[in-house]
Amino acid sequence: MITNQQEALANVAVIGLGKIGLTIAAVFANNNYNVYGSDINKDVVATINQGKSHIVNEPGLDKLVLTAHKSKNLSATTVTAEAVTKSDIVVVIVPVLIDNQYNVDYQLIDAAVKDIASGIKKGTLVIFETTIPPGDTQHRFGKKIEELSGLRLGEDFYLAYSPERVYSNRIIEDLKKYPKVVGGVNEKSLELAVKFYKNALHCELIEVSSIETAEFSKIAECVYRDVNIALANELAQFAETKGVNMSEVIVASNSQPYSHLHTPGIGVGGHCIPIYPYFFINKGLKQGMTRLARTINDRMANYAIAKIEKELGSLTDKNILILGLSYRENVKEPTKSTTLLLMDQLTNMRSNVFVNDPLFTNEEIKSYGASPLSLQDKFVSEIDVVILQAFHDAYTDLSFEEFKNCMLVLDGRNKLNKNEISSLGITYRSIGNEKPKEEL
Ligand SMILES: NC(=O)c1ccc[n+]([C@@H]2O[C@H](COP(=O)([O-])OP(=O)(O)OC[C@H]3O[C@@H](n4cnc5c(N)ncnc54)[C@H](O)[C@@H]3O)[C@@H](O)[C@H]2O)c1
Incomplete structure (x- = not known):
C-alpha cells in the first residue's frame, strides 16, 4: 500500500x-x-x-x-x-x-x-x-x-x-x-x-x-501530425504544378502566427504516426480527414517514383539506391519506413534496388529483402538513380562525385545540396520545389 x-x-x-x-x-x-x-x-x-x-x-x-x-x-x-x-x-x-x-x-x-x-x-x-x-x-x-x-x-x-x-x-x-x-x-x-x-x-x-481524455489526447497528437504532414504534401504537389518553391512558401506563410505548415516529404513512417490514426479509424471514427491523410501520406512514395519516371522513362533494369532504411533520420527504426513502400514498387517495376543505411548491418538490411550497398563500394558508379529517404547525419557531407553514371537524385527530404549535385551533371529533384518535366 x-x-x-x-x-x-x-x-x-x-x-x-x-x-x-x-x-x-x-x-x-x-x-x-x-x-x-x-x-x-x-x-x-x-x-x-x-x-x-x-x-x-x-x-x-x-x-x-x-x-x-x-x-x-x-x-x-x-x-x-x-x-x-x-x-x-x-x-x-x-x-x-x-x-x-x-x-x-x-x-x-x-x-x-x-x-x-x-x-x-x-x-x-x-x-x-x-x-x-x-x-x-x-x-x-x-x-x-x-x-x-x-x-x-x-x-x-x-x-x-x-x-x-x-x-x-x-x-x-x-x-x-x-x-x-x-x-x-x-x-x-x-x-x-x-x-x-x-x-x-x-x-x-x-x-x-x-482516463479516456488522457488516452484520446495522445492519439489526437498523432492524428494532428499526420493530417498536417498530408496537407503539406498536398500543397507541395500543387506548388510543383505552379512552379512555386514550397520551402519558400512555408517560411513566408509561417511568419504569420496562426500558420504552422509542416514539411512535405517522401512519406511518413515509424511505429507511431502511420499507425495510431487507426486507433480512431478502427474504433468508429467516420470517413474523413484522418483516413484521407493516411492515404495522401502513403501515396508519396508513388508520387516520388512517378516523378523519376517522368524524367527518365521506364525504371526497369535501372540501378536505384535508396539512402536510409530507417523511417527517419538518425533512428534505427524500420517500422513502416517509406523505404519499404519504395522497394515494393520499384521491385514490381523490375528495377534493381539497393539500400544504404549506416545504422544497420548488411545482414539486417538483407532481412528486409533489400540488397545492401556501401557508399565506398565501386558499384556506386553503376547507380542510375539515388533516392534520399532518411537524412542521417552520416549523409551531411555526402558527395556524388563517385556516382559517375547517376542521372537523377530524388531528394525526398529536401536536404541535399542541389547546386553541388547539378554541377556534376546530375538532375536534382525534390518534393515541392521544382516543376515536373512536362510543365517546364
Ligand atoms: N519509441 C518511441 O519513440 C515511442 C514514443 C512515444 C510512445 N511510445 C510508446 O511506447 C511503447 C513502447 O515503445 P518502445 O519503443 O519502448 O518499444 P520496444 O519495442 O522498444 O519495447 C517493447 C518491449 O516490450 C517487451 N515486451 C513485449 N511483450 C511483453 C510482455 N508481455 N511482458 C513484458 N515485456 C514485454 C519487448 O520484449 C520489448 O523489449 C510504444 O508501443 C508506444 O505506445 C513509444
Missing part, C-alpha cells in the same frame, strides 16, 4: 524494458525508486542486470542504467508477476500493434496484463503508458485485472493512464521537458499517479478529468 511518506522510496515495476521502458525505469531508479523491470526477452533482462543498456543512440541512457545498477535501484526479470508483487506502483509500456489489415493487435499487452493480474496485491497503482485506443485502460485492461485477481478496481487497486510523448534520440530530455498528461479511473487513482510522477520525473503535470 502506498502512503505519502513512502512515496519517494516506493517500489515500482516497469513492464516492458524496450526503448521507452528501460529509459523510464532508469530515470525512476535515479530518482530514488526501487525499480523492478520485467521483459519477456531474456537477453534484454540479462544485459540490464549487468548494468548495461541494450538501446542505442539514446543520449544519457547508458550512464543512467549503470548508475541505477550500481546503487542497486534497478533490476530486471522475465517473471512479470514477481516484479508486480514486490511493487506498489506498476507502469506498463508494452506495445499495442496493428496487423496488415490495420486491426489492433493486443497480443503482447494482453499477456502482460494477465501476468500483472497474477502478481498484483491490494493497494497497488497500475499506470498504462502505452499508446492505446481510448477506453482500453479501464474497459479492457482494468476489467481484466479485476476479473483475474478478484480485486475491485478503484477500491482494492488503482488505475491511471499517462501517455508517453517523447521523441527517440532525446527521450531523457523530453521526459523532463514535456508536461505529463495524467488521467485516473477515480480521484484516488489520479492523486496517486500525480504524486508518483511529480517525484519520479520532476516534470510539469496536466491532470485531465478522465
